Amino acid sequence: MTFTVKSEIYTFGGRLLKLSHQSLITNSFMDVNVYLPSQYFNSPESLVKIPVLIYLSGLTCTPQNASEKAGLFGYADKYGLALVFPDTSPKNLPIAGSKDSWDFGESAGFYLDATKEPWSKYFQMHSYILKEIPLLAKQYPKLDFTKKSIMGHSMGGLGALLFFLRNNSESHTEFQSVSCFAPICAPMSVPWGKKAFGGYLADESEWAQYDPTQLIKKYQGINTSDILIHQGTKDGFYSGDINQLQPEKLVEAVKGTRYDGKLNMNLVEGYDHSYYFIASFAGEHVLHHAKALGLV
């Protein structure tokens, strides 16, 4: 697995690498951006291991949006963690209509493993991020994927919850911490989720394994670090005719679970769904992860 460096940009003391590679899991060329903080370059080879914070983007996005607008690099460099920005789906696929919809198909992978054809051949985003993204460490050996956390926005906030809740267990902690901006909390209950799950998953019985309000009730992970969420009250997907995000359902779902009292849900007055919102709380989120990763 070779990641081709399309560009290398100096920023905030570290470097942003824009990479692409042929994925064996999604059967597609994938873009991925990686921010290496200054500590990656300035520390002795043998001593430094850099923990990783994965950032999952929302519908319509590529790795570029958050790289340009989320305002994360300065904090990543402050604490000494790397950022990884995977793409939101495989792209340029030989599937008729795969680009026709902004909330299904290309750029709308929902971080699941599809079971319905023709999507199942390519839309294996859950396995891709879990198994192939860590191969970055072969090319950038100071990256420590045994110490990693995950965050995301909107569809990517859903993804972050999924990775954390599905892959941490009683015997194994895959992700040290999770945080979200305006996540889709209850996909089984909302139009975005119903469209995605109905399109990608062969059977409705599979839906619950990708719904955080279902997963959290069964969560058995030894890691019960706080879940940090920010949700703007003027977010058009939260306050409009259709509440696509349903943070209230997650608040309800944690009651009586081991996350009771550990869901740090912040409704922030006046904020919307944009990167202006994300950037405003980026520092708080990176600090949340830096603490869980033992960096502060």
Next chain:
Amino acid sequence: MTFTVKSEIYTFGGRLLKLSHQSLITNSFMDVNVYLPSQYFNSPESLVKIPVLIYLSGLTCTPQNASEKAGLFGYADKYGLALVFPDTSPKNLPIAGSKDSWDFGESAGFYLDATKEPWSKYFQMHSYILKEIPLLAKQYPKLDFTKKSIMGHSMGGLGALLFFLRNNSESHTEFQSVSCFAPICAPMSVPWGKKAFGGYLADESEWAQYDPTQLIKKYQGINTSDILIHQGTKDGFYSGDINQLQPEKLVEAVKGTRYDGKLNMNLVEGYDHSYYFIASFAGEHVLHHAKALGLV
């Protein structure tokens, strides 16, 4: 003069206002973004006056680029100053070919007052920013345009130097401080400047009044606060075939002037011309202005 609010976005504790208005100076509708920090809203009406930092953007930009990518809001909110992002020129003009070139005409106003027709009717960016932008205080009365500073990028860095050097005198300080990212330092000597000055100005004798390397030799301002500049060594407009920026000429020009020893020129290794570069040093620049404005 009414500024129409196209949108109001909560960010970093304050609010970004996207405004437009009919300018009587450029005879055109103009966009302008304003960031009001939380102090604007949270302080008692009678007590607070918010200083202003004007940010001038580069070629091809609108007020949106820096608002989205420059990473300035968090620092503005920290110190309690407002940010104003004027547009880079009048737009949608009844001049044939005004949009044909990326480095002349629309989005390339060079912050001067044109004297050559047909441009002179519209391209009065120097007077526009000096005289009409402060009318924002009529609509947002806590803004204090008697306490203001200016910064910019590339063509906007040139603009920032022009406003500071042309409008501060022995008897009057219009701008408290100036800073630049990768400014066009010596426009008379480079293709961008020659094209702009030749196109907008009726006579070559007018060029020197818009060239910082000329202006700084004659500068008589009582304000001699340090000029802060960052310039990336891998900036394609600095290190390519043509050096459009010429920071060396400004370093040379200050010798023997009252700015001798007060030009804080930072060549930063590896950085390019992008907003990734700007955002990396945004905190340092806002602090520079906050000090000059008496906020720290």
